[in-house]
Amino acid sequence: MWAPKPLASAYLALDKWALDKVESGADGDALIERIVSGNQSIAALGIALHVALARPAVTPVNEALVTTQRLWQADIERYVKEGEVRSSSQIGFYREHHRKDAVAVEALNTHAVRSTEIRNLATLHIFQTDPNVAQRVRRAILAFADSPDFALEEAKNHPGARARSVEQARTFAAWGDLAHYRLVDLPEQPEQQAILMVNPIVEEPSVRERLEEGQEHLQTFALFHWAEKSFDGGRVADAMSIEQGIASARSLDDGTLFLPNPDDDHISMRRGAVAGAAAVVVAFAPNDPETAWARGILARAVNCPEESDPLWSSVSIVSWHHVIFVARAAAAELRRDPGSRRHATDLLSTLVHPLDNVGLATSGLLASLWDVAPNVCWVGLGLALELCIVAPEEMSPNSMHDPNAGGEARKRKLDAALARLELAPDPLPIPPAPWVATTAADRRRVDRLPEDNNASEASPHWRTADGWWRSDREGEILVKQPVRAILTAGFEDMFMSFCEAMLAWTIERQAPVWARRSREIERADIFEWTHNFADVLGTLVGLIAPEKAETSFISPICGIEEEDTCFDLLAPLVIMFICQHVLDSPEVAPVTPVVLERSLNRLLAAPTFKQTAYRAGEMHGFSMPRLAQWLMFVGVEKASLAHRFSNGDWSEIALILPTVDRFVRTTGWVPTVMEDFLTLAERSRKHFPADAFADAVLAALSAKDDPGARWRGTMIAARIASRVQDIADRASPLPLALGQKLLRILDVLVDQGDRRSAALQISPAFRDLRIIAVGSPPSL
DSSP: OOOOHHHHHHHHHHHHHHHHHHHTTOOHHHHHHHHHTTOOOHHHHHHHHHHHHHSOOOOHHHHHHHTOHHHHHHHHHHHHTHHHHHHHTTTTOOSGGGHHHHHHHHHHHTOGGGGOOHHHHHHHHHTOSOHHHHHHHHHHHHGGGGSOOOSSGGGGGOHHHHHHHHHHHHHHHGGGOGGGEEEEEETTEEEEEEEEEOOGGGGSHHHHHHHHHHHHHHHHHHHHHHHHHHHHHTSOOTTSOHHHHHHHHHHHOOSOTTSOOOOOHHHHHHHHHHHHHHHHHHHHOTTSTTHHHHHHHHHHHHTOOOOOOTTOOTTOOOTTOHHHHHHHHHHHHHHHOTTOHHHHHHHHHGGGOSSHHHHHHHHHHHHTTTTTOHHHHHHHHHHHHHTTEEOGGGOOTTOSSOTTTTHHHHHHHHHHHHHGGGSOOOOOOOOOOSEEEEOTTOTTOOOOOOSOTTOOTTSOEEEEOSSEEOHHHHHHHHHTSOHHHHIIIIIHHHHHHHHHHHHHHHHHHHSOGGGTTOSOOOOOOOHHHHHHHHHHHHHHTTTSOHHHHIIIIIHHHHTOOSHHHHHHHHHHHHHHHHIIIIISOSSOOTTHHHHHHHHHHHHHTSGGGSTTSTTTTOOOSSHHHHHHHHHTTOSOSOOTTSSSSTTSOOTTGGGTHHHHHHHHHHHTTSHHHHHHHHHHHHHTTTTSOHHHHHHHHHHHHTOSSOHHHHHTTSSHHHHHHHHHHHHHHHTOSOOHHHHHHHHHHHHHHHHTTOHHHHHHHTSTTTTTOOOOOTTSOOOO
């Protein structure tokens, strides 16, 4: 059970405190008594058991623990799930200030006591030197079988729950019978022997059947994991050799594996594991004697019928699906023989699989082949995008996520795509126009009449087009494509035309020109598509001519009046552009000044940056704050493989200073903007020009609106003072002009009540500086 977070944190703290006490030499029995005294929760017993396991000893207190059946059940379950708990307990620790908490949790997870459990402590008491006490412990454990433990009263009368509890009690009770223990020799230590416990319950037919089933599950998962790791790493994974993988696959294939069967997860996983092993042979050992066997397995896999049930859905995530490995093998064959029509057909055929994640996996494989088979990749990209456009005649009332719906249409689209392999490249498909004109009588219309006295029933109305465009799937497909490889392969003009058309389509769908005076339209839920498409544009604009990037993409997006639509496109575009063409690129893209300037212009044009606006300075939504953060170049703190800025090297800060300076001078009165600016100044402290910092802060402090009122309740004043002190220390002795600027900053901060600034004014760096009147000669 998941405990409330404050309570769980308290028990973790208690656990750590108790283990620290044990390590420092505290008496275990006294510590356990202190923990459990007056406590009715089994969680306290769990911590007491940790204390006992941390310093195993035969004591009356520990005897009471090892003879408690419910504690056996809880601790063995804890021991089994340690690996799962170790990974899940790190969820949420993703920021720098979380590091100390993450380290503390990891230290608790990896403590030596986590690798032991109650049966280790029980054996000490079973084989202790006092025969009377040892016999008492054994009898108590043997008595588990006579009184099975039930967590719920209702379980006593439930046949299945009762049978499980009885079997578990018998399993635990077997540890109290000396007849189940054996002395065995240790090959590496001939002078010593070990005590081995052989539980007789494992010989019972029902238990043995479950054990064998569990072993088969483990074998299946190990084979699948080996195949996955092999393709992820681009070579045969070390966990198995090719021969071992083939042997394991043969043992799992009884000849009927790919015949129609009730489609449960176990059979599905076995199919994926066996097909995965065959794909590894074809991809990485094409000359192996077992290649014919592997190709036979893949042929059976691709022809295996899909068993449907009421819960079967096209959006189901089946990462182990056998057809994914068929596609991987076909991609490997196509890379070795790019001119093979058969391999191209095998790969493209998996695109039309009824499960989305199979088609998406194939799209990713095609994206990796642009360097060897660009024409096949272009045809495959066109087919993948065309499958996202569902015509009205392909739909039925229950076909939204029905895998069987539109099967004939998918087959026709595949046949047409295969025919195009031998023809000149065609343009990529565009969805139908998002809106169609209609009349006021049409109940399907989605607009509202404008508040205009001249409006009439004859005024034009609009509704969404018929059919279904799968925007989320198209976005996933497009974002995987290597834009640079597409342009290099000679498809620049057609890909550019496609992106221009899709940008116009997206703008028209979200902010149609006819809706500017309407009170409401039905906005499409295409958030995923918008961001994925904008990521692609962010990569594209850095690879084409600057003037083309501006006229085709930057200007249309910045020209959108509706803020949500504009910033939902502009923010991810700018973020991807900065990451790929500024931070990670050896050479900054020539279009960088255009992208930064136009993006900043559009952001500053937002009404929230007018000081007289309602709730001025509050950036709403998801995209606008992210755009502001990235235009200040503080979106990512540490990326060691970057070429500049986020890798800690700010020596080229002059590239971004014009954007940063104008941004903070114009809107520095906004708390979030000033905080981002100070973050930038702190990260780049060795390279940020002191005069530029002072001028920008003075400009923000001299805003017509009182920044101090908006900064109240923040650390902005203290952070500015800290930067001033750092500059004064590094530039000592201060140049007169710079010193006067910094002193003016401190004067304003003192007026706002900042005590640190008041202390800085009388520090040695500023004690002899004076602010001179205009026209007076400078003096010290």
